[in-house]
Amino acid sequence: MLWRHYDPETGTVGIAPERAQFLTELENLGGWPRIPRLLGVANGSGNGQDLGLPAGDLALELGRIYPGTKFYIQAQGDDVTVAELKRRFPTAEKTITASGLPELDSAPGSTLHSYKILADALKKAGATVDLHHENVCFVPSVSAVSIRDLDEQKDLYAPVDELAPDESDLDDFLLSFTNTTHTEVTEELATWLIDRLPD
Template identity: 45%
Template sequence: MPEPSHEQIASGLQNRPPIALVPGPRIDAEPHSSLPLRPSAVWDLPGGSARVYLGEGNKALVRPVIVADGFGTGPSELVSAWETMEFGDYPLISELRRRSRDVVLLGFRERGASIPDNSATAQAAILRTAAEQQGRTPLAVGGFGTGGLVTRHALASMESRDVEHRTGLYFSYDSPHRGAWIPLALQAFAHYIKGLDSRFSDQINSPAARQLLWRHIGEWDGAPERSAERTAFLAEMRAIGEWPRRPRLIGVANGAADGIGTDVRAGELALEGRGSSIAGTRLYTQSPGDGELAASLRVVTERTHEVRTAGLPSIDGAPGGSLEGFGILADGLNALAAPLGLKTDVRIRSHCFVPSVSAVDIGDLDTDEELYTDISRLPYETSGLDEFRLASRNEGHALVTEELSTWLLDRLP
């Protein structure tokens, strides 16, 4: 059988759903048998939309909770977001509604757009919610992952312009307040194959990703560094006061507090190419120090190119909310037809995506000492949040659990 051509592999990749590093069901997951609840209303908003689910017994918005969608690529899929919140480990939407809370599920036309751009959509949702609400119960406003940063920016921006937002509680659910992480090997692979299919690289290079990622590379052989977009975003946050000051600020993390990381060890082989078109590709977890092998890359080329570490800590196994980044890539490649020769063997599916210290805004990510610190020993005032809760164990990013959800529910206004 002849080797597949560059054009055949490109067509095979482009005819499949894009490889996208976002939490959610695997590519081969069966859809849930229950249909999502029909919303009471659907709002068209500048740059996005919202679905409104009234609380049990409510005839109009009375006690609203605005929940913003997180990072991804393309438009928010609010049906999928509803399923994630409802059909995970804990039925969060049902419990909100049972407590007579009205859920305003907020989505964006482009999840990879810049945080300030999607903040404008969040501000429109806040103003419309306040305008349609009956009664004076303060709003609760927040989001999952990047949605927590978008709503944080929205509320702080409104306050900086003296716009009334009527919010009594801000909440974040595993949001990367001090940065998120995608392994150097995965970023490099995404850019390495952009000549075949640019969509994976486009996600890593999207405005939101450049603002979110603690360290970023724009090309497969680039040096990991804080992007110019992240530097500008952090400066904008400082300009608007970092945090809103009127509401109470709370947050939860899917990572543990004790400083104990996962079983992902530094410098381990995570993914290996097995098919003829990808043999020679090996992706490794992040090793500390300089000059250690992070990735060997070969896809439809004769040469194999290497990517080396550049003084980064052992962040892949740090305590925090994890993402199946290596697993998502392997699943996407293995779903392609066998003759394309892109079969891979994945040995480590997950890596730290939002370190615990980032999710509760209590520490930086620059060293192993900071990443693996025992948060319970740190003073609360180190965090920008007024109160926070971490998971009992390290678990998937944005996983809806009873432990975290009930803590959050008990603090709603």
């Protein structure tokens, strides 16, 4: 989650210092532990198919105390608008843009009802909500099984099922047949994992 981090003090977006420090310390120790067998399961599918969320589409629009506030599905490009924030009291407006990011919200992976969580919280604060897309990708499949980075669209949407399993940092892994909710314990994943645990 610290792959891209917004620093409110500088207004910049980049790799969080904590992630950089973790990766450096991990590398200094020789990488991931090699004595244990590294197993992984993912709630995301391995077929490379997106979640069907059109890039740039309106995800959530607010009214009343936040009239005209809008949140959009992440699109590729430079200076792509991801949110238009507007407040009535005290009056304030700000457009939030992102540059150089792939289409993360619709990537193959586990889903989380992120915009519903946001909509429910803002409704409690007095806003009216028009929710267009409740769920977005939370952990991309390629990240969950440590087989690709997230910086490039082609890697984020890579069909993991077609990749050589030894490209992963894990010894063995299983992806869900379809994209499911983040941390959902499915029979498919649980059975696979239990079958690989020592007696």
